[in-house]
Amino acid sequence: MPEVYEVVNGPITCHCWNKDRSKLAICPNNNEVHIYAKKSGKWEVEHILTEHGQRVTGMDWAAESDRLVTCAADRNAYVWTYTGSAWKPSLVILRINRAATVVKWSPKENKFAVGSGARCVSICYFEKENDWWVSKHIKKPIRSTVLSLDWHPNNYLLAVGSTDFKARVFSTYTKEIEEKPDSTCWGKKMPFGQCMAEFTTAGGGWVHCVSFSPSGNKLCWVSHDSSISVVDQSKEQDAVVVSVKHTYLPYLACQFLTESSIVAAGYDCYPVLWNYDDNNKLTFINKLDQSEKKAGGASMSAMNKFKQLDTKATTASADTELESTHQNSITQILVYSGSQGSADVFSTIGVDGRVVIWACKSLEAAIAGLKFS
Amino acid sequence: MSWTMNSTAMIQRKSQTQMIPSKVEALKLALKDPPVQNKDKNVVERNYAVVLDVLTGFSIGKKDKDSMQAGVEALSTDELDSLMKYIYRGFTRPTENSCEKLLNWHEAAFAVGGLGSIIRVMSARKSV
Numbered sequence: 001m002p003e004v005y006e007v008v009n010g011p012i013t014c015h016c017w018n019k020d021r022s023k024l025a026i027c028p029n030n031n032e033v034h035i036y037a038k039k040s041g042k043w044e045v046e047h048i049l050t051e052h053g054q055r056v057t058g059m060d061w062a063a064e065s066d067r068l069v070t071c072a073a074d075r076n077a078y079v080w081t082y083t084g085s086a087w088k089p090s091l092v093i094l095r096i097n098r099a100a101t102v103v104k105w106s107p108k109e110n111k112f113a114v115g116s117g118a119r120c121v122s123i124c125y126f127e128k129e130n131d132w133w134v135s136k137h138i139k140k141p142i143r144s145t146v147l148s149l150d151w152h153p154n155n156y157l158l159a160v161g162s163t164d165f166k167a168r169v170f171s172t173y174t175k176e177i178e179e180k181p182d183s184t185c186w187g188k189k190m191p192f193g194q195c196m197a198e199f200t201t202a203g204g205g206w207v208h209c210v211s212f213s214p215s216g217n218k219l220c221w222v223s224h225d226s227s228i229s230v231v232d233q234s235k236e237q238d239a240v241v242v243s244v245k246h247t248y249l250p251y252l253a254c255q256f257l258t259e260s261s262i263v264a265a266g267y268d269c270y271p272v273l274w275n276y277d278d279n280n281k282l283t284f285i286n287k288l289d290q291s292e293k294k295a296g297g298a299s300m301s302a303m304n305k306f307k308q309l310d311t312k313a314t315t316a317s318a319d320t321e322l323e324s325t326h327q328n329s330i331t332q333i334l335v336y337s338g339s340q341g342s343a344d345v346f347s348t349i350g351v352d353g354r355v356v357i358w359a360c361k362s363l364e365a366a367i368a369g370l371k372f373s
Numbered sequence: 374m375s376w377t378m379n380s381t382a383m384i385q386r387k388s389q390t391q392m393i394p395s396k397v398e399a400l401k402l403a404l405k406d407p408p409v410q411n412k413d414k415n416v417v418e419r420n421y422a423v424v425l426d427v428l429t430g431f432s433i434g435k436k437d438k439d440s441m442q443a444g445v446e447a448l449s450t451d452e453l454d455s456l457m458k459y460i461y462r463g464f465t466r467p468t469e470n471s472c473e474k475l476l477n478w479h480e481a482a483f484a485v486g487g488l489g490s491i492i493r494v495m496s497a498r499k500s501v
Contacts, residue, residue, distance in 0.1 A: 203454070203493045203496065203497055204496065204497055204498050204499075205493075205496040224496050225492065225493050225496040225497065226488070226489030226490075226492040226493055226496075227489075245450050245451075245454065245489060245490075245493065246487075246489050247485075247486055247487025247488060247489040247490065248487060248488060248489055249488050249489070249492065250489075250492055
């Protein structure tokens with residue numbers, strides 16, 4: 001059974017976990033960042049960070065260096081360091097003139113990427129001489145708002161999904177702080193800002209989320225035209241984009257759990273499992289939410305019946321609760337735990353204010369015939 | 374064949390759908406190559422008239438070979454998406470004869486295409 005935490009009464013915009021998952025940072029759809037700590041099985045607010053002026057749209061917690069980076073609609077980003085008793089913000093000069101939408105630390109945590117409505121991605125790194133964070137922009141050929149980012153495990157390549165209906169892979173090699181990258185299946189020469197690959201969506205819809213596989217050879221993206229697409233770049237010349245126009249509502253988030261398992265979730269309010277095998281086949285495996293509707297309202301008192309009839313013109317119990325665990329759209333999926341190359345627990349947040357933690361092993365036990373390969 | 378070059382010929386070819394005995398084949402031909410980027414409104418209208426003609430020729434019952442269900446099952450995902458676009462286009466101009474048939478078509482297409490096919494009608498930037 002998934003662990004459900006009803007954290008706030010409204011939508012959660014974004015969330016992230018610290019390294020040992022003892023702390024949870026969320027944005028409750030306003031300009032604050034709430035940091036929760038787990039106390040006796042419940043999440044309680046430990047700190048409230050209020051540096052941002054407008055809604056916090058993205059955040060990420062660097063596991064090793066224990067730093068938090070947040071970005072907001074006020075065109076700013078802050079890097080927060082914990083001083084033992086409080087979180088101290090450090091402003092990042094993003095140089096954008098529109099809201100930031102998403103932020104992600106790189107795997108080595110020496111830089112992070114910020115996507116924004118300014119049609120660019122800001123790659124930020126720390127400049128020691130001036131003791132501040134500076135940014136370099138990747139502008140071409142992004143033509144519209146950046147909605148999602150995902151880093152390749154090699155710390156250089158970045159996947160970008162945007163509302164210009166394209167998913168792209170860029171190089172973020174920053175010569176000031178790192179060595180030249182080795183060549184990968186995405187290309188040999190990787191100067192900063194080079195677009196290594198560009199993919200479009202099957203029917204023309206905003207790319208809501210992009211995700212690299214654990215090896216970095218495959219890229220998956222989901223878009224608003226109810227499609228999910230995967231490309232396996234390790235096949236180089238034979239690399240072909242496999243898209244499936246599915247029959248469900250669009251997905252807002254996707255995440256590779258292993259090299260061939262993808263979990264996706266969106267407006268349908270439940271996560272689903274897709275499988276991509278070596279024969280370039282992308283198949284829908286199963287819905288991952290098997291919770292049952294509460295069998296309530298079995299017998300209504302006579303007074304209630306007439307009350308219902310009076311106010312709602314019906315005697316049936318007006319049940320507005322969904323069958324799924326989440327009561328509203330799921331907006332983000334994060335890997336909660338697992339080894340390198342295979343995640344076995346993931347967390348989801350949604351517009352209903354719930355944080356739900358799903359364990360693959362217990363899902364395999366609960367759903368007949370389900371296997372995370 | 375590109376629509377801009379051969380509009381009249383395309384429509385004539387599609388009009389031949391009236392002569393094809395198999396309704397499912399006629400449907401596939403009518404849905405082929407929708408004039409998505411054509412600037413000529415006349416062409417788009419006439420193409421739509423041909424498609425509507427074919428659609429109203431199907432029967433509502435579930436089992437026979439001329440039924441909408443058989444028609445829908447024979448289509449590929451892309452053809453189904455095209456069909457949904459035509460159905461919604463039909464909804465915008467309801468007529469005496471088309472309403473019932475279009476609603477039944479919608480039910481049949483939705484059973485196969487699901488919510489995704491309707492989403493694709495709305496998010497597609499090329500209308501039929």
